[in-house]
Amino acid sequence: MSVYRINCIVCKIEKMHELSIATSILKTAEREVENSGGHAVKEITLSVGKLAGVEIDSLKFIWGACMKHTVLEKAEIVLLEPKGKAVCMECGTVFALEKLYDSCPKCGSYFKEIMSGKELKINKLIIM
Amino acid sequence: MCTTCGCGGDGNGVVIKKMGTDEHVHYHSDGTQTVHSHKHGHAHPHEKNHEHSPVHEINLEQDILHKNQLTAERNRGFFEALNILCVNLVSSPGSGKTTLLERTVTDLKGKVEIAVIEGDQQTSNDAERINKTGVPAIQINTGKGCHLDSEMVSKSLRLLNPKPNSLLLIENVGNLVCPAMFDLGEKIRAVIVSVTEGEDKPLKYPDMFHSSQVCIISKTDLLPHLKFDLESLKNNALKVNPNLQFFEVSAESGQGMGDWYKFLTNKIG
Ligand SMILES: Nc1nc2c(ncn2[C@@H]2O[C@H](COP(=O)(O)OP(=O)(O)O)[C@@H](O)[C@H]2O)c(=O)[nH]1
Ligand SMILES: [Mg+2]
Ligand SMILES: [Zn+2]
Ligand SMILES: [Zn+2]
Ligand SMILES: [Zn+2]
Ligand SMILES: [Zn+2]
Numbered sequence: 001m002s003v004y005r006i007n008c009i010v011c012k013i014e015k016m017h018e019l020s021i022a023t024s025i026l027k028t029a030e031r032e033v034e035n036s037g038g039h040a041v042k043e044i045t046l047s048v049g050k051l052a053g054v055e056i057d058s059l060k061f062i063w064g065a066c067m068k069h070t071v072l073e074k075a076e077i078v079l080l081e082p083k084g085k086a087v088c089m090e091c092g093t094v095f096a097l098e099k100l101y102d103s104c105p106k107c108g109s110y111f112k113e114i115m116s117g118k119e120l121k122i123n124k125l126i127i128m
Numbered sequence: 129m130c131t132t133c134g135c136g137g138d139g140n141g142v143v144i145k146k147m148g149t150d151e152h153v154h155y156h157s158d159g160t161q162t163v164h165s166h167k168h169g170h171a172h173p174h175e176k177n178h179e180h181s182p183v184h185e186i187n188l189e190q191d192i193l194h195k196n197q198l199t200a201e202r203n204r205g206f207f208e209a210l211n212i213l214c215v216n217l218v219s220s221p222g223s224g225k226t227t228l229l230e231r232t233v234t235d236l237k238g239k240v241e242i243a244v245i246e247g248d249q250q251t252s253n254d255a256e257r258i259n260k261t262g263v264p265a266i267q268i269n270t271g272k273g274c275h276l277d278s279e280m281v282s283k284s285l286r287l288l289n290p291k292p293n294s295l296l297l298i299e300n301v302g303n304l305v306c307p308a309m310f311d312l313g314e315k316i317r318a319v320i321v322s323v324t325e326g327e328d329k330p331l332k333y334p335d336m337f338h339s340s341q342v343c344i345i346s347k348t349d350l351l352p353h354l355k356f357d358l359e360s361l362k363n364n365a366l367k368v369n370p371n372l373q374f375f376e377v378s379a380e381s382g383q384g385m386g387d388w389y390k391f392l393t394n395k396i397g
Contacts, residue, residue, distance in 0.1 A: 020193075020273070025192055028194075032186055032188070036186065053309055099334060100334035101364075101368045120191060121192060125186045126184070126186075127186065
């Protein structure tokens with residue numbers, strides 16, 4: 001049996017999936033800053049959909065702790081939070097989806113396709 | 129800085145913006161916030177002595193978990209090429225993932241080639257349990273990480289070297305939240321919920337039930353001793369994901385395990 005150990009090298013914060021999100025963002029930002037020959041990110045636009053499963057408060061908390069001395073330290077964050085929207089697969093009604101288990105308000109079906117709210121994206125970086 | 133409100137001057141503030149409006153909130157480092165409405169960027173008037181340094185605007189439009197997704201797709205391609213059925217088992221701690229794995233590898237040994245990847249924050253107990261059955265097992269200790277990711281699986285595959293036409297069972301870290309977001313490249317995500325948990329578990333952790341194809345209801349041998357409403361659990365799970373396929377099993381008594389084995393072996397073909 002082999003043991004393959006992964007240590008958290010970033011920080012001691014426990015809310016790790018928001019930390020994974022934050023470190024993924026940081027890695028992308030570092031790469032883009034380097035590619036563009038700049039030195040830091042001035043503004044970053046993120047989309048975190050209401051149904052994306054990311055707690056904005058946790059992400060903000062981690063951001064404060066993790067982004068010190070990085071290209072994102074001084075970045076202004078523009079955070080878009082697209083609301084949940086789905087289309088009913090039975091009757092075609094488009095409706096607001098607050099929870100993943102909401103049913104179609106017209107026919108009551110739970111079969112639906114999610115149109116928005118699951119976004120987890122870096123939309124834009126302004127690099128200086 | 130924002131000339132309309134004079135806030136965010138140190139450039140450190142978080143701004144939260146509502147979709148489809150100009151309304152937004154500035155979060156300041158001192159914990160206060162300002163809500164107001166105007167366009168950001170350069171739509172506002174310039175303040176005095178406002179120097180423009182050269183800026184690059186990059187319209188990235190990239191998934192934050194893009195890298196995990198790429199590696200997951202690579203893993204998936206590897207599995208498909210070798211006809212390896214990869215199953216990602218997810219649940220709360222204690223729902224019975226390891227016990228189900230032990231029973232599965234013991235009962236299927238000799239019929240199907242099996243390999244196991246065990247995820248746990250600290251210990252190697254689970255992989256040791258599997259290793260005792262004689263099936264190759266890898267332990268991934270995630271430390272503080274509360275989920276496996278596709279890179280960890282990719283690295284483990286090199287150590288594990290799974291055979292063609294085999295079954296790869298992955299026990300994720302016991303956690304119903306984070307593993308939902310990280311595709312490992314599996315064909316089947318199976319969420320396990322035991323009859324000792326609440327019937328409303330699917331509604332409390334909808335992301336996990338939404339992203340799974342299979343729901344295994346475990347420890348059914350305990351049903352006679354409990355006031356557990358199996359139908360209510362299933363109904364809740366179906367509200368989140370009407371396509372879920374259920375298995376009701378007891379790894380203790382073996383009840384219902386036959387259907388689960390049939391499902392796995394049929395998929396390998
Ligand atoms: N009665 C009963 N107990 C079970 C069953 N499966 C697991 N358990 C018990 O539940 C506990 C947690 O099981 P384990 O497999 O370690 O859960 P894991 O944390 O999801 O890997 C252990 O004490 C098991 O003996 C089952 O089918 N029936
Ligand atoms: Mg376990
Ligand atoms: Zn987490
Ligand atoms: Zn409908
Ligand atoms: Zn403003
Ligand atoms: Zn300007």
